[in-house]
Amino acid sequence: DSGVTQTPKHLITATGQRVTLRCSPRSGDLSVYWYQQSLDQGLQFLIQYYNGEERAKGNILERFSAQQFPDLHSELNLSSLELGDSALYFCASSARTGEYDGYTFGSGTRLTVV
Amino acid sequence: ILNVEQSPQSLHVQEGDSTNFTCSFPSSNFYALHWYRWETAKSPEALFVMTLNGDEKKKGRISATLNTKEGYSYLYIKGSQPEDSATYLCALGSGGGADGLTFGKGTHLIIQP
Numbered sequence: 001d002s003g004v005t006q007t008p009k010h011l012i013t014a015t016g017q018r019v020t021l022r023c024s025p026r027s028g029d030l031s032v033y034w035y036q037q038s039l040d041q042g043l044q045f046l047i048q049y050y051n052g053e054e055r056a057k058g059n060i061l062e063r064f065s066a067q068q069f070p071d072l073h074s075e076l077n078l079s080s081l082e083l084g085d086s087a088l089y090f091c092a093s094s095a096r097t098g099e100y101d102g103y104t105f106g107s108g109t110r111l112t113v114v
Numbered sequence: 115i116l117n118v119e120q121s122p123q124s125l126h127v128q129e130g131d132s133t134n135f136t137c138s139f140p141s142s143n144f145y146a147l148h149w150y151r152w153e154t155a156k157s158p159e160a161l162f163v164m165t166l167n168g169d170e171k172k173k174g175r176i177s178a179t180l181n182t183k184e185g186y187s188y189l190y191i192k193g194s195q196p197e198d199s200a201t202y203l204c205a206l207g208s209g210g211g212a213d214g215l216t217f218g219k220g221t222h223l224i225i226q227p
Contacts, residue, residue, distance in 0.1 A: 002157055002159075033214060033215075035217075041219070042118075042203075042217045042218055042220065043158075043203070043205075043217040044217075045214035045215060045216065045217075047214075048214055056214045058214050090157065090158075092158075100146055100163060100165060101163065102148060102150075102161075102162075102163050103148070103150075103158075103160060103215070104160070105150075105157035105158045105159070106157060107156070107157045108157060
C-alpha cells in the first residue's frame with residue numbers, strides 16, 4: 001500500500017455520462033497530480049493541485065475538471081464521456097510541488113466507456 | 115511540447131547479467147529528472163530524483179546518472195534478478211516545476227531465468 005488511495009478501482013459507464021474519480025493523498029503530502037494513461041501512450045499529465053489551489057495544468061480537456069478539498073483529497077470529474085476517454089487514471093501525491101520530490105502513485109482507476 | 119524518449123522500448127536480459135537503458139530529453143529549461151519502476155498490476159514507484167548535472171544516485175543494484183548539458187540519463191541494473199522485471203519510466207520536470215512531469219513511454223525489462 002503506497003498510502004495514496006484511489007476509488008473506484010474500476011468503472012464502466014456509457015458515452016455521454018459523467019463520473020467522479022477520487023483520490024486521497026499520502027498523509028502529509030500537499031500536492032496531488034492526475035495523470036491519464038491511454039493505450040500505447042505514456043502517462044499524460046492532466047492537472048496538479050497544491051494545498052487546495054490549482055498549480056499546473058497539462059493536457060486536460062474542457063470536459064474534465066478537478067478540485068482539491070480542505071482535507072486535501074481530490075476529485076477528478078469527467079463529463080460527456082467519449083469512447084476515447086477509456087484509460088487508466090492515476091493520482092499521485094508529493095510533499096511539496098513535486099519537481100524535487102518523487103511522486104507516490106495510487107493504484108489507479110480503470111475507466112471503460114462503452 | 116516536450117519530448118522525453120526512452121530506449122530501448124523493451125529489453126530481454128539473462129538473469130545475472132547487467133544492463134542499462136537511456137532516457138533522452140531536451141536540455142533547455144531542465145529542472146529535474148525522475149526515474150520510476152512500474153511492476154505489472156502495481157503502481158509506479160519512485161526510484162530516483164536527480165537535479166544536478168553529473169548527479170549519480172544508487173539504490174542497491176540500481177544506479178542512475180544524469181547529463182543535463184547533453185540531455186540524457188542512464189539507468190543501470192547490476193546482476194539482474196527476476197524481480198527486476200518491470201517497466202522503467204523516466205520523467206522530466208521543467209518550466210520551474212509549473213508544468214507537471216513529462217513521462218517517457220518506458221523501457222519494458224524482462225529478466226529471463
